[in-house]
Amino acid sequence: MKIELFIPCFMDQLHPDTAWNTVKVLEKAGCTVTYNAEQTCCGQPAFNAGFWDEAKEVGNKFLKGFSEESVIITPSASCTGMVKNYYNDLFTNTTLHNKCRAVQGNIYELSDFLVNILQFDYFGAELDGRAVYHDSCSGLRECHIKAEPRHLLSKVLGLELVDLVDGETCCGFGGTFAVKFEGISTAMAQQKVDNAMAAGADYIISTDTSCLMHLQGYIDKNNLPIKTMHLADVLAHGWGNV
Incomplete structure (x- = not known):
């Protein structure tokens, strides 16, 4: 196609x-x-x-x-x-x-x-570790995407996908919201990352770069042992010279 x-x-x-x-x-x-x-x-x-x-x-x-x-x-x-x-x-x-x-x-x-x-779900991707999937507000509520990324991640060799408490809650980015309401935005990111770490996750995966950028900023500032990854990066991991 x-x-x-x-x-x-x-x-x-x-x-x-x-x-x-x-x-x-x-x-x-x-x-x-x-x-x-x-x-x-x-x-x-x-x-x-x-x-x-x-x-x-x-x-x-x-x-x-x-x-x-x-x-x-x-x-x-x-x-x-x-x-x-x-x-x-x-x-x-x-x-x-x-x-x-x-x-x-x-x-x-x-x-x-x-x-x-396409009904194509296996890419030969490999990623060792445990991950949670973050439902972005746009993905879940505007595009009605929930099962699709989880299905793709279930085919990644070595990756264990576990549930995220309050996985459907906003990460706190919201564009200019993160600037205008920094305290609230940061607290929402903290809650999301804390829940991911409580699940023993090595990775937080999502379909939206903006969410991941926001969460990674919080992670980096606090030197936390967890990493964000976009779904495309996961699907290309282990085979595409990534």
């Missing part, structure tokens, strides 16, 4: 290795991956901050950067949720109305696409 890849701005700037691992995973699943190097952002940061005019401008560029016929894959439930759910607020009854609807129907988060569309 030919697909177009959208890489979130967070990942592009801060975790490019995860983007490359996403390509490796998709190619191993039999996809031909194309990437428009002119892409930037889906507009979510501006939208969530209340700057809808600016979000619409960025979203306009996003929509025009993809073909109406293309399947679009992104390793971000957050960006997928933005396009599928909130582009309606920006582009309904505009000149991009029909293009918006086409793109909304063609964009998939990585684990959703692998499990439900």
Whole structure:
């Protein structure tokens, strides 16, 4: 299958290795991956901050950067949720109305696409240790993704996936929320990491770079013996020169 890849701005700037691992995973699943190097952002940061005019401008560029016929894959439930759910607020009854609807129907988060569309779940990945999976707010509530990443992780050799207490609770990032309400945000990250460590986890895995960045920041600041990993990095671990 030919697909177009959208890489979130967070990942592009801060975790490019995860983007490359996403390509490796998709190619191993039999996809031909194309990437428009002119892409930037889906507009979510501006939208969530209340700057809808600016979000619409960025979203306009996003929509025009993809073909109406293309399947679009992104390793971000957050960006997928933005396009599928909130582009309606920006582009309904505009000149991009029909293009918006086409793109909304063609964009998939990585684990959703692998499990439900391709029905491909084994990559030969290997990762020794115990892990918990963090349900990002966007993944769980906007994209309705829960079983898919867990199914993929169950196929990783050497990885023991255990339950996370309050796994469906927000990690505390929330974009500008982490800046405006630093104390609350930090306490939420602490609770998430404490629960993961109480489960004996070596890794916290999720589909959203923003959540993982927030949690890893707390981990690094407190020198804790646990690590965050994006799902794509796990699926590419042990075979793709990662």
